[in-house]
Amino acid sequence: MKRVLSLKELSERTNGLAPGHRACAGCPFPSIVRMVLGSSDYPVVVANATGCMEVVTTIFPYTAWSVPWIHSAFENAGATVSGVESAFKALKRKGVIPEDKKINFIAFGGDGGTYDIGFQSLSGAIERGHNFLYVLYDNQAYMNTGVQRSSATPYGAHTTTSPAGKRIPGKMQHRKDITEIVAAHGIPYVAQASPSHWADLVKKVRRALEIEGPKFIAVISPCVPGWGYDESESIELTRLAVETCFWPLYEVDHGVYKVNYRPREKLPVKVWLEKQARFKHLLDKPELIDEIQKKVDEKWERLLRLDGQKIF
Amino acid sequence: MKTVTKKILALTGNEAAAYAMKQINPDVVAAYPITPASEIVQIFSKYVSDGVVDTEFVPVESEHSAISVCVGASAAGARIMTATASQGLALMHEILYIAASLRLPIVMVVGNRALSAPINIHCDHSDTMGSRDSGWIQMYCENADEVYHTLIAAVKIAETANLPCMVTMDGFIVTHGMENVEVLEDGEVQEFVGKRNPLYSVLDIENPITIGPLDLYDYYFEHKRSQLEGVLNAKKIIPAVIDEYNKKFDKNIPSFVEEYRTEDAEIVIVAMSSAAGTLKEVVDIEREKGEKIGLLRLKVFRPFPHEILREKLKNVKVLGVMDRAETFSTMGGPVSIEVKAALYPLEKRPLLQDFIFGLGGREFTLENALEVVDILKKIKKEEKVSEEFIYIGIKE
Secondary structure: OOOOOOHHHHHOOOOOEOOOOOOOOOOOHHHHHHHHHHOOOOOEEEEEOOOHHHHHHEEOOEEOEOOOEEEOOOOOHHHHHHHHHHHHHHHHHOOOOOOOOOOEEEEEEEOHHHHHOOHHHHHHHHHHOOOEEEEEEEOOOEOOOOOEOOOOOOOOOOEOOEOEOOOOEOOOOOOOOHHHHHHOOOOOEEEEEOHHHHHHHHHHHHHHHHOOOEEEEEEEOOOHHHHHOOHHHHHHHHHHHHHOOOOOOEEEEOOEEEEOOOOOOOOOHHHHHOOOHHHHHHOOOHHHHHHHHHHHHHHHHHHHHHOOOOOO | OOOOOOEEEEEEHHHHHHHHHHHHOOOEEEEOOOOOOOHHHHHHHHHHHOOOOOOEEEEOOOHHHHHHHHHHHHHOOOOEEEEEOHHHHHHHHHHHHHHHHOOOOOEEEEEEOOOOOOOOOOOOOHHHHOOOOOOOEEEEOOOHHHHHHHHHHHHHHHHHHOOOEEEEEEOOOOOOOEEEEEEOOHHHHHHHHOOOOOOOOOOOOOOOOEEOOOOOOOOHHHHHHHHHHHHHHHHHHHHHHHHHHHHHHOOOOOOOEEEEOOOOOOEEEEEOOOHHHHHHHHHHHHHHOOOOEEEEEEOEEEOOOHHHHHHHOOOOOEEEEEEOOOOOOOOOOHHHHHHHHHHOOOOOOOEEEEEEEOHHHOOOOHHHHHHHHHHHHHHHHHOOOOOOEEEEOOOO
């Protein structure tokens, strides 16, 4: 199976999610979903955690999904997809489904349903070794319900439950590193991707789908109202997240770290922060921006070391 | 005369449930064995390891995930079973509603045990009473033999009604007590349960469906009404399947209720589960003395058989209702509240006394049962009930 798809090929494979969904203008996750589904050479069954994606793609009697799709609750996408995949295995064993039938099982969850409330369910599912791909679309807060902080929310960000106030300037904790936590489970494939680097994203999904067992890909997915920026700039913001190394593109394939993209010139994180209203209160607090930069540098250098690359 | 060779095994309630599960050979079993430990899962995983069943066993990290796996697997058209108790059932609470509302057949064995706090591992009904309005069928069994047969029938009931079904037994008293269980041959069980024919499957690639969409005020109400239709339909399916079972295997397991010496009874005790055993003995003792007394064991609590109770209890003078759970409503336990509601339309209603007993595994002794009867006889004589509820067997 070739891992790279041309834009033309990809454009012919994006009918898993139909137009007419109700995502906000500029929201990138419909494109992410289309790229993920389009990367599969086999039929796909999707399990979705409660969240923006579930809400805007379905409302009875309508659905934007042209592939089989199941949503149960907020915190159980990992367990739900485990159930579907286990039934598939059992029904094959019992001869109800032909032995050579191939289906790719893909779960989608936002950061709330992945880092926080759905974390246990995800951890259990990947530890058990179910054959599925979990795709996190990370918009870094509970956007569907009105921008509440999650453990994916970056340091300093204003949310409705970590408001930038007179005494406390936004969220005062760094974000959880979900990709590293998932990698620590020792599953076959873990990666970080960005819609700005679509060819890399598609390649990663296709690599993941070649592998039997649990796979995880974290994709950055800006939120127009939650992050506060012009709706035309979603992809640009993901590009800057990559160029500043706030969101490095890397993969851990069977335990081997590989940084997939190293910016020619690593931009200061401020370039990314200052484009978003959620960080605007930080612009006159250089010590807080320094704190964010310090963390970005630490993580980036650690990644380079893991990949065996020179830091400077 | 038909000769039926019957195989009798000495099994605990847990073993009887696991034995039935082995013979049913479900496609997927997902379970978490702890909070508190349910031996059923251990016994069943041995069947899996020994290759006695070809079930896909999913040993999850919590009961929340256990029932979530069951939802996913049932939506994929497979035959699904699980087992839990107490806190584990409480942890499943959210997903119980989703399983029922998505009309997914799942059969779950519950060893009824008390809910925390204080932490306790022994029998009462607070766990399943806490999920009584989740839309599941609930069948409370008296002993291990009934658990075994009801479980097999429950598979057909759940898959015909497209509803999930709990089959419960009293924790420790039945789960760990060894009794004679008359078992069927594997082939008989397989023939009875047949194959599941799902209406829809999330694995049907050619006919993709969306399961669990957002559903607001313009359709949710209608969907809840049609869910009720499914439950009303289950009220016909339950006795039909149990009758079929009894006829086929020469058994006499009750469907909604079991009547014990209720003919001409002026005093009737309504009870569920294993306490009925002790109460039947007291009924015998009192009948010896000439007291017109009987027992009505309520087996199915959901859907509630109010029509049957109304009909069977309309001429009773005094009714005692046994509750092994609190509601903290200050008007008694859950069974008495429902029985009262069921009898309300009667022109002449029996005097009704609620008894709360056995919480957290407090033993329900013959003496306790005799005390219940004494109180009911006094009510009959004085023609009045003076207490909203009475705690039986409590240390003052």
